[in-house]
Amino acid sequence: MSGHLYLWLIPALPFAGFLLNGIFGAKLPKSLVTTIALLAPLGSFALVVNAAATIFLYVSRCKLCGPPDYGWSILPLNELHGAWITSGRLQIDFSFVLDQLSLVMLLIITGVGFLIHIYSVGYMSEERGYWRYFAYLNLFLFFMTVLVLAGNALLMFVGWEGVGLASYLLIGFWFQKTPAADAGKKAFVVNRIGDFGFLIGIFLLLSTFGNLTFAEIGARLAADPAMQGGVVTAIALCLLVGATGKSAQLPLYVWLPDAMEGPTPVSALIHAATMVTAGVYMIARTHAIYDRSPFALSVVAIVGAATALFAATIALVQTDIKRVLAYSTVSQLGYMFLGCGVAAYSVGVFHLMTHAFFKALLFLAAGSVIHGLGGEQDLRRMGGLRKNMPITFWTMTIAVVAIAGIPPFAGFFSKDAILYAAYQEGAGGKILWFVGWLTAGLTAFYMFRLWYLAFLGESRADLHAEDEGALVHARSDTKLTLEAEHHHTPHESPWSMLGPLVILAVLSVIGGWVGAGRFGAFLAPSVGARTAEAASNTLEITLTALAVLIAVIGWFVAHRLYRNYAGEEPLARASFPYKLLTHKYWVDELYGTLIVKPILAVSRFVLEMLVDFAILGGIAWLLAGMASFGGALLQRWQSGNLRSYAAWLAAGAAALLLFALVPWTTVLADVGIHLNSAGH
Amino acid sequence: MIPLSWYLLLSAALFSLGVIGFLIKRNLITVFMSIELMLNGVNLSFVTFAHQWHLVKGQIFVFFVMVVAAAEAAVGLAIIIAIFRTRATLAVDRIDLMKL
Amino acid sequence: MHLVLFIVFAGLCLAGAINLLLQSHPINSALSLVVVMSSLAVLYLLLGAEFLAAAQVIVYAGAIMVLFTFVVMLLNAGREERTLGSRSAKAIGFPAVVAVLSVIATVILKAQGFTPVALSDNITSTADLSKVLFHELLLPFEVTSVLILIAILGAVALARPAHDERRGRTEAGK
Numbered sequence: 001m002s003g004h005l006y007l008w009l010i011p012a013l014p015f016a017g018f019l020l021n022g023i024f025g026a027k028l029p030k031s032l033v034t035t036i037a038l039l040a041p042l043g044s045f046a047l048v049v050n051a052a053a054t055i056f057l058y059v060s061r062c063k064l065c066g067p068p069d070y071g072w073s074i075l076p077l078n079e080l081h082g083a084w085i086t087s088g089r090l091q092i093d094f095s096f097v098l099d100q101l102s103l104v105m106l107l108i109i110t111g112v113g114f115l116i117h118i119y120s121v122g123y124m125s126e127e128r129g130y131w132r133y134f135a136y137l138n139l140f141l142f143f144m145t146v147l148v149l150a151g152n153a154l155l156m157f158v159g160w161e162g163v164g165l166a167s168y169l170l171i172g173f174w175f176q177k178t179p180a181a182d183a184g185k186k187a188f189v190v191n192r193i194g195d196f197g198f199l200i201g202i203f204l205l206l207s208t209f210g211n212l213t214f215a216e217i218g219a220r221l222a223a224d225p226a227m228q229g230g231v232v233t234a235i236a237l238c239l240l241v242g243a244t245g246k247s248a249q250l251p252l253y254v255w256l257p258d259a260m261e262g263p264t265p266v267s268a269l270i271h272a273a274t275m276v277t278a279g280v281y282m283i284a285r286t287h288a289i290y291d292r293s294p295f296a297l298s299v300v301a302i303v304g305a306a307t308a309l310f311a312a313t314i315a316l317v318q319t320d321i322k323r324v325l326a327y328s329t330v331s332q333l334g335y336m337f338l339g340c341g342v343a344a345y346s347v348g349v350f351h352l353m354t355h356a357f358f359k360a361l362l363f364l365a366a367g368s369v370i371h372g373l374g375g376e377q378d379l380r381r382m383g384g385l386r387k388n389m390p391i392t393f394w395t396m397t398i399a400v401v402a403i404a405g406i407p408p409f410a411g412f413f414s415k416d417a418i419l420y421a422a423y424q425e426g427a428g429g430k431i432l433w434f435v436g437w438l439t440a441g442l443t444a445f446y447m448f449r450l451w452y453l454a455f456l457g458e459s460r461a462d463l464h465a466e467d468e469g470a471l472v473h474a475r476s477d478t479k480l481t482l483e484a485e486h487h488h489t490p491h492e493s494p495w496s497m498l499g500p501l502v503i504l505a506v507l508s509v510i511g512g513w514v515g516a517g518r519f520g521a522f523l524a525p526s527v528g529a530r531t532a533e534a535a536s537n538t539l540e541i542t543l544t545a546l547a548v549l550i551a552v553i554g555w556f557v558a559h560r561l562y563r564n565y566a567g568e569e570p571l572a573r574a575s576f577p578y579k580l581l582t583h584k585y586w587v588d589e590l591y592g593t594l595i596v597k598p599i600l601a602v603s604r605f606v607l608e609m610l611v612d613f614a615i616l617g618g619i620a621w622l623l624a625g626m627a628s629f630g631g632a633l634l635q636r637w638q639s640g641n642l643r644s645y646a647a648w649l650a651a652g653a654a655a656l657l658l659f660a661l662v663p664w665t666t667v668l669a670d671v672g673i674h675l676n677s678a679g680h
Numbered sequence: 681m682i683p684l685s686w687y688l689l690l691s692a693a694l695f696s697l698g699v700i701g702f703l704i705k706r707n708l709i710t711v712f713m714s715i716e717l718m719l720n721g722v723n724l725s726f727v728t729f730a731h732q733w734h735l736v737k738g739q740i741f742v743f744f745v746m747v748v749a750a751a752e753a754a755v756g757l758a759i760i761i762a763i764f765r766t767r768a769t770l771a772v773d774r775i776d777l778m779k780l
Numbered sequence: 781m782h783l784v785l786f787i788v789f790a791g792l793c794l795a796g797a798i799n800l801l802l803q804s805h806p807i808n809s810a811l812s813l814v815v816v817m818s819s820l821a822v823l824y825l826l827l828g829a830e831f832l833a834a835a836q837v838i839v840y841a842g843a844i845m846v847l848f849t850f851v852v853m854l855l856n857a858g859r860e861e862r863t864l865g866s867r868s869a870k871a872i873g874f875p876a877v878v879a880v881l882s883v884i885a886t887v888i889l890k891a892q893g894f895t896p897v898a899l900s901d902n903i904t905s906t907a908d909l910s911k912v913l914f915h916e917l918l919l920p921f922e923v924t925s926v927l928i929l930i931a932i933l934g935a936v937a938l939a940r941p942a943h944d945e946r947r948g949r950t951e952a953g954k
Contacts, residue, residue, distance in 0.1 A: 681782070681783075681896045682786050682896060682897045683896050683897075684894035685891070686790075687827070687897065689885060689888060690790050690793065690823075692881060692885060693794060693881070694794075694797055695884075696878075696881040696884075697798065697800075698797075699877050700801060701801050703872075703873035704801065704873055709810075709855075710800070710806050710809050712848075713809055713810060713813050714800070714801075716844065717797055717800065720816065720817065724820060724823065724824075730827075730829070731829075731902055732894060732895065734902060737912060739831070739832050740909065740913055740917060742829075743831075743835065746836070746839050746840065747924045747928065748924075750839055750843065750844055750928070751927055751928050751930070751931030752931070753844045754931045754932070754934075754935040755935050755938065757848070757939075758935035758936075758938035760855075761938070761939045762939060
């Protein structure tokens with residue numbers, strides 16, 4: 001059956017799009033570039049839908065003729081495309097695996113990805129690098145699908161690295177701007193640190209299991225119940241380092257806010273919906289390992305909860321609309337890690353799905369706002385957009401309500417499920433629940449703050465901000481030239497941008513209605529079911545009510561503080577906390593002093609001075625010296641002097657004569673050197 | 681009765697004297713004459729061996745050597761004249777512009 | 781008789797060769813070389829090569845050495861000067877040549893199977909020579925004539941005055 005699903009086409013189509021647009025894009029007309037760029041994700045999406053439909057049909061047919069869950073046992077589907085590495089007992093293949101988890105991920109990636117491609121057509125229509133953008137975007141899709149479809153850790157790592165590369169290319173899309181180029185580098189380097197952990201994890205996997213195929217590892221773990229702790233913990237922690245880097249958790253989150261230098265659709269696709277979720281996906285995929293290491297799981301949960309709270313606090317005071325959303329993403333990813341950390345992997349993935357919908361929507365709507373304002377990104381200079389951009393306003397409202405966790409929108413179901421799962425995890429779980437609950441309130445607060453500042457009230461476009469630096473930095477999106485005192489009438493965006501907004505808004509509403517329970521049951525064959533304690537209905541209802549309550553409180557506080565915003569930030573009254581938060585806890589400065597500066601100093605001294613200058617320079621000087629010395633010697637031969645030529649002639653003739661006349665074999669034999677075994 | 685080796689030794693001596701003259705002499709023409717001396721030494725050894733092995737071809741070879749020596753002397757002296765015309769000197773050490 | 785002849789003329793050869801080296805004026809060296817050529821002619825006769833002896837006198841002593849003398853006179857080559865180059869050449873050249881000579885001498889003296897030479901032992905008549913020359917080696921013989929033609933052309937071309945000088949001469953002649 002898998003032969004008809006053509007799984008390999010799902011990555012192949014975007015790759016073809018990348019090649020075509022990358023090589024020929026500069027010379028093709030824009031419409032052709034657009035067509036190629038849109039056909040690729042559409043094709044992949046169609047294939048994924050086809051695969052899903054085929055499977056569901058098959059399952060429903062099987063329900064009629066056999067045990068209820070029989071149909072699902074055809075998953076995971078394996079598509080093998082030949083061996084990659086065969087070395088001794090090591091065998092790594094190009095294998096694509098489709099199971100419930102990867103099916104969900106693929107639907108999200110290709111679906112949301114396709115919508116964002118459409119959005120980008122409108123958003124990036126004025127760009128000179130239009131073809132390059134879509135080439136990179138398709139490249140990203142290729143690597144992401146490879147990552148999700150991979151059947152073994154090494155192939156996944158290929159996709160992992162590749163999305164990091166695509167992220168670098170896209171963040172630094174406007175590479176002529178130094179902040180953008182720096183942000184790209186920062187993202188790549190920080191990712192690399194995480195990837196190093198991932199690699200160590202892969203090596204440990206290899207040495208422990210001799211195999212990198214997920215199915216094999218799962219089977220081996222299942223066959224050996226005694227394998228716990230120890231090396232399994234080590235593997236889990238190393239993989240976690242990788243996930244931390246890719247999914248922007250503490251301490252490797254610093255690249256994500258800076259990544260907002262890239263175009264907004266990129267932020268939506270990569271830094272909200274798909275790439276940053278790769279870490280969560282990876283943990284879910286290797287859940288068999290994490291299940292054997294309670295210690296690693298608690299680390300995951302703690303990292304997730306801490307990150308969620310930490311990022312939410314920073315988001316409270318951000319003035320750039322995209323920065324708020326970036327920190328919000330970090331915070332929500334923390335929730336997903338929290339979910340995985342309490343072994344409720346399906347719940348984490350559920351939140352991943354709903355988050356993909358409303359976060360992408362948030363970013364795209366923010367992009368619509370920025371586009372409509374001609375490049376303005378500072379919240380302090382927005383306001384009153386409700387009148388000028390109604391559709392953007394309504395879709396964004398849906399997204400804000402969804403992320404705040406207010407029923408019946410999508411975010412409520414997933415966030416509530418995570419909090420409930422956390423609460424059930426014993427004493428530590430209660431603390432985690434509390435942190436998550438607090439963060440939910442903060443989330444509601446800062447999201448509504450954004451909503452009030454951007455859309456409600458009166459337009460503050462003419463307001464001068466105190467901090468000129470922030471202003472200059474905020475206006476860095478579409479146009480490269482700073483639009484100084486540009487009086488731009490805010491206008492609604494074209495339908496190529498609004499269409500995806502509407503679709504995502506619908507999904508943000510209904511996306512959670514499948515319910516955590518059913519979703520969990522669906523994913524259980526691939527990520528394992530959580531042995532839940534006896535579910536107490538009253539406990540569940542109480543926790544749900546508390547979650548909704550804190551969300552509403554968050555909204556209410558934001559309403560009171562920002563309903564009549566007139567330029568003065570109310571939070572600034574708490575001067576020290578405000579300063580701490582606006583400087584993002586000085587984490588970047590800390591990293592700079594602790595890590596970056598010493599490395600630079602060492603490389604300058606050791607590598608530049610010592611190795612480059614002294615050693616390599618010395619070698620080069622030596623070689624050159626030898627060449628010129630040899631040349632000076634040999635120069636004597638070509639003196640142009642007749643007599644010296646005559647002398648050399650005579651010398652050569654004498655040598656030949658000697659060689660011919662003297663019976664060398666006997667002479668040497670007399671000396672004692674025998675040239676051949678015949679001897680004398 | 682003269683041992684053949686005496687002729688050969690004489691030939692070797694003449695040849696060596698020619699080589700020495702070729703290396704030592706400072707006048708271009710004298711160097712050229714040393715070359716002729718070398719050729720003559722070789723001629724002697726050819727004739728000696730022709731006598732030893734009753735080979736006429738040895739003597740014919742000497743004949744050809746003489747022809748070639750004559751041609752060479754003519755051309756070489758013409759070159760020397762040309763050099764003298766441009767350099768106005770026949771000192772071997774002064775002729776040092778023979779580089780590429 | 782043979783021995784006396786040999787010693788006299790071999791001695792003359794060597795004396796002339798050494799004199800060629802010792803003289804500083806090229807004309808003296810040229811005349812010494814004439815002595816060497818002539819003595820060699822006699823030695824050829826002792827070895828039974830009549831034609832070669834005659835050719836040696838006619839071609840070498842009579843034509844080539846005359847040419848040398850002529851050029852020496854034409855160019856008015858004077859006495860040689862001492863230069864640094866000649867001193868180092870002497871320092872290196874002498875020992876080297878002596879070494880080579882000793883090697884050759886060793887080889888010659890060690891060789892066996894040589895029959896001693898007697899007078900009128902084996903005289904090659906001109907008729908014998910020409911038989912081989914014009915039958916088997918006709919082609920090389922003809923080629924040498926071409927060679928000489930080339931040599932003539934080359935000598936004329938090389939020794940000509942330069943273009944401007946020639947034009948100057950013809951105009952002066954008018």
